[in-house]
Amino acid sequence: MRRPVNSRVQGKYLHNPGSLKIDLMLRGIRIDGSVSEGEDIEGLGIDLILPRNIIANVPCKEEFTKDSPYVLKKKGKGYVITDGIDEVDVRVVPKPEFYRKKTSTGVPFSKIGIVHGSYTVITPSPRCEFFHSNIECRYCAGNFDVNSTDRVYSVDEVLETVEAVMKEGSSRIIYLSIGFTKGDDGGIEFLTGYIREIKKHFNCLVAVEALPPKHNRWIDETYAVGADSVLYNLEIFDSELFEMICPGRASLIGRDRYLEALRYAAGIFPSGTVASHLIVGLEPPGSTCMGIDFLTDIGVVPILPIYRPSPSRALRIEPLTAEIIIPVYRHLYNAVRKKNINMNWVRDISVVTTPIESGYLVEDKGGFKGIMESFYKSKIGLKTAWGLSTIRRKLRVRDVEEK
């Protein structure tokens, strides 16, 4: 039996793309029968393009989405989202064509690369040394992923995937991700071959999401081999909650090392390219705001994903509503702007609301800012970013004899 829909939000967030994205990610969406259950809504979420070209991956299959006031409907040839009172036009992002194809070794591309807006996330090794040791991050699904094969994808397989992504033009930013590894390099030694080859063959930007290495020289190495952006995701700023929810990270890396590595990386990478996730919903909003202030103070861009609860893991702080968290996103935008950190790097990610999107909660983005944003989003803007990033690296990186 369907539960009653909360009517208090109706009409409140629909017309602001920033707040609509946040509320949609928080509550999910129901899919009307007029929308064919086809390729586009495979998996847990559906990728929608909201007004102002904001892309959002909206939960639509989880239990909690059944309470959502939002419904996706077909209207004529297009789609709309309605909250029961009003509606806005949206587009459904078609699943990339390359998802249907396979590498020459027979692995479906969709297993290696997943498109999240302007980023394609590639996880060459699904392993994380925290798995099966009772110190994995409590919200992490990787440990329980029964479909995971533990198979490491080769550099060639990853290159084929990137080629497919580039050919289709799905995204021009490749996001390489790796879990915890035992060495002191934070997994960079393993990723180096992938980064180098991607950079050698394609004119794309590469972001690396890893756990902080033990020594800063690996951060230098990450930049030198070709990473344009780096993410060390602290996830939770509150130290006690961090220890409880991320016991592995807390005991084997430590919160201080996270902050130190982020600070160091922000001095190496260009402004706005060092980022860290703070998951909204796993700690009180005040604590997230303190995290935002700390990170922006050291030149790091906070990225705020919203925790998607699952029935087996009740980690979410309650109540968690758009009313409570929208001020956190406003704070995010203001803090990043105040510290003059470039917001254009971290944008158009479907699974999080980025600082630049949070700007819609604060001001109307027209005029010059809008033009600049469109430039950064355009193909020529990306090419410029790639060119500048390459020149900057050439200027900054020096080979030195090891003592």
Added chain:
Amino acid sequence: MGVEIDRRSIWLLLFLRGLRPLFFVVLGLVFWYILSLPVPEGLTPAGRNAIAIFVLCLILWVSHAVPLAITGLFAMVLVPFLGVLDEKETFSLFGNEAVFFILGAFILAGAVMQTGLSNRIALAIMERFGSSPRRLLLSIFLLSASLSFFMSEHAVAAMLFPIVLEIAKGIGLKPGRTNYGKLLFLSLAWGCVIGGVATFLGGARVPLAVGILRESTGMTIDFLSYTVSVFPLVVIMLAVGYTVLTWFFPVDIDDVGRAREVLSRRIKNMGKVSYREYAVGFILLLTVLAWMFLGRTLGLATIALTSVVSLFVLRLVRWKDIEEYVNWGIILMYGGAITLGTALERSGAGLWLANTIIGEWAKSPYVLVGVLSFITLLLTEGMSNAAVIAVLIPIGIGLSEKFSVSPAIVTYSIAVPAGLAFSLPMSTPANAIAVSSNYLRVRDIMKAGVIMSTTAWIVFNLVAILYWPLVGMG
């Protein structure tokens, strides 16, 4: 290789990067300007072109804007291109005896190091004589010097460095804190520097100087005469060096027992002397004797290459192991330097330059030797010593005629001081290696080095005035 991220402002980095192309544009303009100057009296157009090439190479050698070897090759391209010498002659200069002598010396030194013979000798001497802090110091100093009689001083410094470092650690010396730590590494560096000027083998600069001398004048200097001429200088400088060292940095430890333990352990790990070590040692001994007594008749390069061939015939070394010891860059650079020197001499540009630059104020042969050795000592502190030779020898030979001095004397006046670089880490790899230990600061080596350089200049000139006439040079 590791990486380092330069965190200075991006605008500053851009500016600094921009300087390099700008440097080459300015250099090109200077080159073009000299080429387009009217030919001065006493100089031929070929001579003017040779000077333009000389200035270009001088700037490139001093600035290190491109590797030394590449500048050498550039000289070989420009000399025939600008009609200073014809192409055939230019490239035949690369086949100079000096180049092949150096090649042979590199391979012989490589064999000695590769078999572990040099290491064994070093360890044995230090263990045998290093019973007290002063004696250990003296044995490192004299050992570095005497090994540099037979091998390139750079190779000796590189070979002894890990041993001395281990000794310093074994005694428990803290980097930068103790005088004895400074003394150990300075005695290593200066021992190599002083010993390196004693024979043709201490570095490739003397063969280069002799090569240029021979190509320019047909005159030569043999192995034994050279060693006899510089021997007093070497002995005096070793005595002065030890005194300056212990005066500047008084010994501040009493016991080196732990250092001897380190040495014994190392010797033990080497096992017994192998057949290869005996055989290579024997060949080296024969080679040095042949250089001394048959050098003039057979030629130094012929002897060196014969020894090299015998090493391979007897299967004492493999090419794969030796290859890394051969510094091909230096060999290329020497080919270019000899070509340039010859071009300056044959076109009359060397003489013209010498008259214009030094001839005005050098009024007697003694002043000439004094001035040349002074300029050489000064330049060698900041420039590669081979580059100093390539630049100064053609000028010096040009001047010798004016003062009725043998070109050989002028060659000595440049070739010997060019090896005596005491004050800066960049002057010679031996100093750089010592400073890299962290036991020694640049300030330490500079302070004492200035005294050594001044003394070297005075002693060299005294030897030239008082001793050389006694051995038939004058």
